[in-house]
Amino acid sequence: MKSRTIQLLYFTGLTWAIPFVRLVTGEDIKVQLIQIWKLIGLPSIAIFTFLLFWHITAQQVHTSLGTLPGPVEVSHQTKILWKEHLAERQKAKAFYARHAARTASIKAANPDADVKRIAYTGKPTYIDQILTSLKTVFVGFLFASFLALPIGVLCGANKNIMTALNPIIQVLKPVSPLAWLPIVTMVVSAVYATNSGPLSKSFIISAITVAMCSLWATLINTAVGVASVNKDYLNVAQVLQLSPQKRIFKVILPATLPMIFTGLRITLGVGWMVLIAAEMMAQNPGLGKFIWDEFQNGSSASMARIMVAVFTIGIIGYTLDQLMVSLQKLVAFE
Numbered sequence: 339m340k341s342r343t344i345q346l347l348y349f350t351g352l353t354w355a356i357p358f359v360r361l362v363t364g365e366d367i368k369v370q371l372i373q374i375w376k377l378i379g380l381p382s383i384a385i386f387t388f389l390l391f392w393h394i395t396a397q398q399v400h401t402s403l404g405t406l407p408g409p410v411e412v413s414h415q416t417k418i419l420w421k422e423h424l425a426e427r428q429k430a431k432a433f434y435a436r437h438a439a440r441t442a443s444i445k446a447a448n449p450d451a452d453v454k455r456i457a458y459t460g461k462p463t464y465i466d467q468i469l470t471s472l473k474t475v476f477v478g479f480l481f482a483s484f485l486a487l488p489i490g491v492l493c494g495a496n497k498n499i500m501t502a503l504n505p506i507i508q509v510l511k512p513v514s515p516l517a518w519l520p521i522v523t524m525v526v527s528a529v530y531a532t533n534s535g536p537l538s539k540s541f542i543i544s545a546i547t548v549a550m551c552s553l554w555a556t557l558i559n560t561a562v563g564v565a566s567v568n569k570d571y572l573n574v575a576q577v578l579q580l581s582p583q584k585r586i587f588k589v590i591l592p593a594t595l596p597m598i599f600t601g602l603r604i605t606l607g608v609g610w611m612v613l614i615a616a617e618m619m620a621q622n623p624g625l626g627k628f629i630w631d632e633f634q635n636g637s638s639a640s641m642a643r644i645m646v647a648v649f650t651i652g653i654i655g656y657t658l659d660q661l662m663v664s665l666q667k668l669v670a671f672e
Contacts, residue, residue, distance in 0.1 A: 494564025
């Protein structure tokens with residue numbers, strides 16, 4: 339039971355809780371207390387020091403909207419944003435209740451009546467914006483991965499292909515999302531003329547922009563990893579007369595997995611950063627648009643709300659990275 343719990347905490351990235359498990363099960367108390375101090379005590383002191391420094395310096399910084407909001411104001415706006423989300427959900431619930439009652443009355447009068455279901459069109463809440471950004475970055479990440487992985491394998495397995503594609507990769511890799519955005523917008527608008535499909539045009543534009551800017555880390559890491567596979571492994575595969583497909587999935591990819599996951603982690607992190615900029619510039623739904631709207635709003639609470647979004651972006655980025663680390667541990671576990 340103990341080993342399984344520790345293994346679960348290790349996989350999920352909750353390594354800070356492992357000393358507590360060891361402490362409860364009777365392991366060396368002094369050693370476990372030292373580990374708890376290192377994993378929880380020191381970070382707690384650093385966080386407290388940061389919040390104190392922020393609280394003191396924020397009062398000294400004056401902007402056109404007043405003093406820079408401190409931790410208390412940001413915490414207060416976080417609660418307000420959550421209350422606004424709950425209030426909007428209540429409005430949606432009441433709307434659908436009225437719609438259901440109206441539909442029932444129409445059906446009672448005329449059972450053959452065709453009553454169209456009307457969707458609630460209220461203002462997206464802060465939580466809705468977060469979910470939209472997460473959905474967009476997930477689709478963009480998948481698109482980037484499916485594009486980068488096979489190209490990376492080809493480049494790593496064949497030096498001629500790598501030599502041919504390397505100039506293109508090096509030229510496109512540093513291009514900013516602000517440069518890709520107008521191109522992607524025009525292409526998607528020309529190809530995807532309707533906006534009534536399952537995916538909105540703005541969603542597709544943001545997802546493709548994320549993929550175009552973030553796929554390079556996975557592509558390059560995969561290519562380097564495949565090119566660095568131990569030659570003895572390839573020689574054994576040749577002796578066993580494995581087919582090219584089995585050679586890739588049984589030998590090359592398992593040996594390249596650490597490099598691939600490093601590239602995937604970088605891709606996901608870059609994609610998350612790129613997405614916020616793309617949403618902000620293109621005014622597509624998501625956290626980026628939320629920040630831009632608050633900046634344009636210019637109310638006394640706008641600065642605090644923007645800082646709520648900043649910490650949200652950072653926390654989500656950290657969480658996504660830890661999820662990739664946990665996935666790597668799970669897949670590469672022996």
